[in-house]
Amino acid sequence: MTETTQDLDALLAAYKSAVEEWVATIREEENFATPDHSMKEWEVWDQAGFKEEDARDKAKEAREAYVNALREKLYNF
Amino acid sequence: MGTAASPALEKKLGRSPGLIGMIVFGIALLVGVVYTGVSIAQDLGDIKNASIFPFLLLGVALLTALGFEFVNGFHDTANAVATVIYTHSLEPHVAVVWSGFCNFAGVLVSSGAVAFGIISLLPVELILQVGSGAGFAMVFALLIAAILWNLGTWYFGLPASSSHTMVGSIIGVGIANALMNAKSGTSGVDWEQAQKIGESLLISPLIGFGMAALILIAAKAIIKDKRLYEAPVGTEPPPFWIRGLLILTCTGVSFSHGSNDGQKGMGLIMLILVGTVPTAYALNHAVTASQTADFLATSQQTVQVVSKYVNPNASIGDARDDLTNYIRTKEFDDNTMLALRQYVNQVGNEVKGFQMLKNVPRDRMGNLRNEMYVISEAIRLIEKSGKTQFTADDKKVLANYKKHIDLATKFIPTWVKVAVAIALGLGTMIGWKRIVVTVGEKIGKDHLTYGQGAAAEITAMITISTADMLGLPVSTTHVLSSGVAGTMAANHTGLQWATVRNLLMAWVLTLPVAMMLSGFLFWAFRGMTK
Numbered sequence: 001m002t003e004t005t006q007d008l009d010a011l012l013a014a015y016k017s018a019v020e021e022w023v024a025t026i027r028e029e030e031n032f033a034t035p036d037h038s039m040k041e042w043e044v045w046d047q048a049g050f051k052e053e054d055a056r057d058k059a060k061e062a063r064e065a066y067v068n069a070l071r072e073k074l075y076n077f
Numbered sequence: 078m079g080t081a082a083s084p085a086l087e088k089k090l091g092r093s094p095g096l097i098g099m100i101v102f103g104i105a106l107l108v109g110v111v112y113t114g115v116s117i118a119q120d121l122g123d124i125k126n127a128s129i130f131p132f133l134l135l136g137v138a139l140l141t142a143l144g145f146e147f148v149n150g151f152h153d154t155a156n157a158v159a160t161v162i163y164t165h166s167l168e169p170h171v172a173v174v175w176s177g178f179c180n181f182a183g184v185l186v187s188s189g190a191v192a193f194g195i196i197s198l199l200p201v202e203l204i205l206q207v208g209s210g211a212g213f214a215m216v217f218a219l220l221i222a223a224i225l226w227n228l229g230t231w232y233f234g235l236p237a238s239s240s241h242t243m244v245g246s247i248i249g250v251g252i253a254n255a256l257m258n259a260k261s262g263t264s265g266v267d268w269e270q271a272q273k274i275g276e277s278l279l280i281s282p283l284i285g286f287g288m289a290a291l292i293l294i295a296a297k298a299i300i301k302d303k304r305l306y307e308a309p310v311g312t313e314p315p316p317f318w319i320r321g322l323l324i325l326t327c328t329g330v331s332f333s334h335g336s337n338d339g340q341k342g343m344g345l346i347m348l349i350l351v352g353t354v355p356t357a358y359a360l361n362h363a364v365t366a367s368q369t370a371d372f373l374a375t376s377q378q379t380v381q382v383v384s385k386y387v388n389p390n391a392s393i394g395d396a397r398d399d400l401t402n403y404i405r406t407k408e409f410d411d412n413t414m415l416a417l418r419q420y421v422n423q424v425g426n427e428v429k430g431f432q433m434l435k436n437v438p439r440d441r442m443g444n445l446r447n448e449m450y451v452i453s454e455a456i457r458l459i460e461k462s463g464k465t466q467f468t469a470d471d472k473k474v475l476a477n478y479k480k481h482i483d484l485a486t487k488f489i490p491t492w493v494k495v496a497v498a499i500a501l502g503l504g505t506m507i508g509w510k511r512i513v514v515t516v517g518e519k520i521g522k523d524h525l526t527y528g529q530g531a532a533a534e535i536t537a538m539i540t541i542s543t544a545d546m547l548g549l550p551v552s553t554t555h556v557l558s559s560g561v562a563g564t565m566a567a568n569h570t571g572l573q574w575a576t577v578r579n580l581l582m583a584w585v586l587t588l589p590v591a592m593m594l595s596g597f598l599f600w601a602f603r604g605m606t607k
Contacts, residue, residue: 071518074312075162077169077510 008073011066018055018062025055099174102502105181109499116492120357134213135353141220142349143500145227146342149239150180150504152227153338156236156537156557157330158509159516160530165314166323169513173506176331181502183335184343189489191337192344197454198247198267199348200254201404205447207352210606214599215254216348219246222595226587231508234515235583238552241277243341244270245591253596257603273550274588281551285536285559290567292532305531306568308524315527326534330553333541335501342497343489350493351446355439359446361488362435369433372481376425379478382471383418391415396423397448400455409464417455421478424448434485449482516558519576521565529568533560555584 029048034041071077121132157179158172167175196204203215223239223246230237251266297306305319314320350358364372388411399416403409427445431437437445456479459465460472467475517525537557544551558580565572 071514075165075169076312077162077513 008066008069011062011069015059015062015066018059022052022055022059025052028052099170102174102178102181102506105178106499106503109495113492113496113499116490120490120492121354124354124356131353135349138213138216138349138353139346139496141217141224142342142346143496145220145224145345146339146497146500147504147507148224148227148231149338149342150177150501150506151508152231152236152239152504152512153334153554154505154509155512155516156553157327157334159513159557159561160525160534161323161327162513163309163517163525164319164323164527164530165309165312166320166530167327172327173509176327177502177505179328179331180335180339180505181498183332183337184339184498184501185494187336187340187343187494189340189343189487191340192347192489193483193487195243195247195341195344196348197457198244198270200251200266201401201451201454202258203250203254204348204450205401207348208355208443209352211254211603212348212352214602214606215250216345216352218253218595218598218602219243219250220345222246222249222591222598225594226591230583230587231511233579233583234511234519235579236512236516236554236558237583237587238277238554239338240341240552241274241584241587242591244274245588246595248588249592249595249597250599252592253599253603257600271588277550277552277555278584280549281555282559284540284549284551285533285556286563286566288539288563289529289532289536289560290563292535293528293564293567296528296532305528306526308526315531319527319531323531323534326531326538329538330534330541331505334553335498339494339497339501342500343493346493346497347489351443355443355446358490359442359486360434360437361485363488364434364485366433368481368484369428372485373425373429375474375478375481376421376428378474380418380422380425382467382474383414383421385471386465386467387414387418388412393419396420397451400451404451404454404458407458407462409459409462413455413459414465417452417459420448420452420455424452424482446486449486453479453482453486515576516561519573520558520561520580521568521570522573523565523568523570525561525564526568529561529564532564532567533557536560536563 025048029045029052032041032045032048034045154173154176157176158167158169161167161172162169166172199215203212206212207216223242226237226242226245227239248266248268248271255266302316304316309315315323347358391411391414393415394412396416396419399412400420403413403416424445427441427448428434456475460467460475521529534557537553537560540549540551540556541553543549562572562577
C-alpha cells in the first residue's frame with residue numbers, strides 16, 4: 001500500500017490529537033496530586049495515572065501508525 | 078512533512094517494485110518444487126513398504142526441517158538488506174528478492190561440508206540410531222527448539238544469531254540425552270562449541286562496533302563528500318560507487334548466508350532421510366564400480382597404515398563399542414587404534430562381498446552406513462587430537478580413505494539442495510520487515526547515512542569472508558547490528574539504549590534458552606516414543 005499526502009496528513013492529525021489527549025491526562029493526573037495525603041485522594045490520583053497510561057499507549061500507537069506511513073513513503077516498505 | 082511528493086517519488090510509489098524479480102523467482106520456485114517432487118517420487122518408487130507411517134513421518138520431518146530454513150531466511154534477511162534499503166541503494170522489494178535469489182544460489186553451490194559438520198556435533202549414539210524413536214526425538218527437538226527461538230526473537234524484532242540457536246539446541250539435546258541415559262556427566266556434549274559461542278558473544282560486538290566505527294572515521298578523513306555523512310535527502314540513492322559497494326556487500330552477505338546457513342538444514346534433512354528410508358538414502362548409490370574398487374584398494378592400505386600405530390598392549394574387544402565410546406568421550410586409549418584397524422578391515426570385507434554399494438541388501442544398508450560413519454568420525458578426531466603422530470605419507474593414505482567413505486555416506490541429493498534453497502529463498506522474501514526496522518531505525522538515534530550503511534555492511538562482509546580463514550568464532554548478525562551501533566557512536570549521534578539492552582539480552586539468552594527448549598522437547602518426545 002502506498003501512502004498519499006492526505007493519508008499522511010490524516011495520520012499526523014490523529015497523532016497530534018492523541019498527544020494532546022495524553023498531555024491533558026498528564027495534567028489531570030498532576031492536578032490530583034494534592035496536599036490531602038489521604039487514602040481516598042491516593043486512589044483518585046492512581047486512577048488518573050491509569051488513564052494517563054491508556055492515553056500514552058494510544059499516542060504511541062498513533063505515532064507508530066504515522067511512522068509506518070512515513071516509512072512506506074520514504075523507504076517504500 | 079505533509080508536503081506534496083515529487084513526480085519522481087509519486088512514480089516510484091505507483092509502480093510494483095520487484096515485479097520482474099518475483100516473476101523470475103516464481104518460475105524458479107515452480108520448477109524447483111516440481112523437480113523436488115519428481116526426485117522424491119523416483120527415489121522412493123522402488124521401496125515396498127507395508128506401512129504408510131514412514132512416509133508420513135518423512136513428510137512431517139521434511140516440512141519441519143524446511144520450516145526451520147524458511148524461518149532462518151526471514152530471521153537473517155536484515156543482515157544483508159537493512160543497509161541497502163535505508164541508504165536507498167535498492168528498492169526494498171527488489172533488495173529482498175535479490176537477497177532471496179542470492180541465498181538460493183548460495184545453497185545450490187554449497188559443498189555440504191558445514192552440513193556434516195553440524196551432524197558431527199550431535200550425540201554419536203543418537204546418530205547411529207537415527208531411525209529409532211530416540212533419533213527422531215532428537216531431530217524434532219532441535220528443529221522445533223530452533224524454530225521457536227528464532228520466531229520469538231523475530232516477533233520482538235531482535236536480530237539474534239541463528240547459528241547460536243542451532244548449536245544451543247544441539248547441546249541441549251546432548252545434555253538431556255546424557256542425563257536420561259545416566260551417562261557419566263555430560264561427556265557426549267561438545268562443550269567446545271559452547272565455549273566458541275561464549276567467545277563470539279565477546280568478540281562479535283567488539284569487531285562489529287570497532288571496525289565499523291574505524292571505517293567511518295577513516296572515510297571521513299579521506300573522502301570529503303559531505304553528502305555521504307548526512308541522512309539521505311528524499312529518496313535519492315547514494316553516489317554510484319557507494320551504491321555499487323553496498324549492493325555488492327548485500328550480494329556477498331546473502332550468498333554466504335545461503336551457502337552456510339542453508340547447509341544446517343541440509344544436514345538434518347539427510348539424517349531424517351537416513352532414518353526414515355535408509356534403503357534409498359543410507360548409502361550413496363551413485364558410487365561407481367571403479368570408485369568401489371579404489372575404495373577396496375585404499376582400505377587395504379589403510380589397514381597397513383593403522384597397524385603401524387596399534388599399541389602392542391591393546392586387547393581385542395568390541396570395535397564398534399570402543400570407537401563410539403572414543404567419539405563420545407574423545408578419550409584416546411590403548412585399544413582405539415586396534416579397534417579402528419579391525420573396523421576398517423571389516424567394512425572393507427563387507428563392501429568387497431557386495432561389489433557395489435547399491436547391491437548392499439536393504440537390511441544391511443543402515444548398519445554399513447553406521448560403520449562407515451564411525452570410522453570417518455574416529456579418523457577425524459584421532460587426527461585432530463594429535464595424540465598419534467602420523468607421518469606425512471600415512472596422513473595422505475588416511476585422508477584418501479576418509480574421502481572414499483565420506484563419498485559413500487556424506488552425500489546430499491540435488492533435490493535436497495533445491496528444496497532447502499527454495500525454503501531459504503522464500504523465507505528471505507517474507508517477514509523481513511520487523512528486524513530490518515530494528516537495525517535501520519532502532520539502534521541509533523539518528524537516521525542511517527550512506528557512509529554509516531556502507532561502513533556497517535563492509536564490516537559484515539569482511540567478517541564473513543575472513544572468519545572462516547582466521548577461525549574466528551563470530552556471528553554475522555551480531556557484527557552487523559554492532560556495526561550500525563559503532564557508526565552511530567563514531568558519528569556522536571547516540572544509541573537507543575532500550576534496543577541495545579534488548580539485543581544484548583537476546584544474544585546472551587540465545588544459548589541457554591535454546592539448550593533448555595531442546596532439552597525439554599527431547600525429554601518430552603522421548604517420553605512419547607518409548
